[in-house]
Amino acid sequence: MQVARFAADWAASLGRPVDPRERMALAVSGGADSMAMLALAAGAFPGRVIAATFDHGLRTASAGEAAMVADWCRASDVPHRTLYPAQPLPRTNVQATARRARYAALLDWAAGAGASVLATAHHADDQAETFLMRANRGSGLAGLAGVRPRRTETLADGRQVMVLRPLLGWRRAELRAVAKRAGLPFVDDPSNGDPRYDRARIRDLLRGQDGIDPAQLARSAGWLAEMDADWRLLADLFWAERMEQDAPDRLRLSVVGLPRGMRRDLARRAILATRESAGLAAPGFDMASNIESLLDALDLGRTATQAGLIVKPITDIWIFMPAPPRKTG
Structure with missing residues (x-):
């Protein structure tokens, strides 16, 4: 049942029918969310899934976490690769720097492996947290629209990879339950609870109340994303009609x-x-x-x-x- 739901959500996020020849690349950190995505994808698309784990080297446990994912993939006949930063990451603005390095490595790996899609395990609770973080910063429409179900990234050499978020309709608790029922190994990243980071503080705020529904916040972000897409289409039309290059x-x-x-x-x-x-x-x-x-x-x-x-x-x-x-x- 959950595998069928995942396959349907994958196709909906993709915005087109799934090509039966298509190779699916997954970014798997070793957390419960990404391990659940890995197992669901392997069940929905057997023989077509590949996975990678980015070892940023910022925590001593990260190498063991990557090895844990690799071991599961080996036992499940899912090709896996551990990726590393091109150069040591600086300790300033560490989360943003690590995110950029992670996406650069994952996109290059996915394109090199012949995959046109790279899936990440962002879910409804992530979307709600992003919405509140950006609202707290005074973001406009594009920011409040949060994480998009898909976006296409163009690499420096012209190769294109679609970044896909098939789990935006799933709750964190659902994915953790999937991981536990399937007996999947997973780890909890300690930075997720570190109050030095905005996301951890917002997560703690949502956890400690029952008046705000993260699923509804995520739904609002989805509507705003639709509005933002319509706005961009109109802006493209006005730009084509009203811009002239004098020199x-x-x-x-x-x-x-x-x-x-x-x-x-x-x-x-x-x-x-x-x-x-x-x-x-x-x-x-x-x-x-x-x-x-x-x-x-x-x-x-x-x-x-x-x-x-x-x-x-x-x-x-x-x-x-x-x-x-x-x-x-």
């Missing part, structure tokens, strides 16, 4: 009749496109960067600067170009 490093954008939210989205796109054309790498800028003061100035008809660019409004046309070098001496 290699000069861009013209019509914002007539657009609400502030859409002007914000298109302005960020224009900044990124102009910076790329001009070869500007600093200061840092991305689609989450704050540009409210820029929008305020442009709405008042004033020329303003942002991220190494000058933006000049001519009625409802905004012109983006590199700022001239500062004079020195």
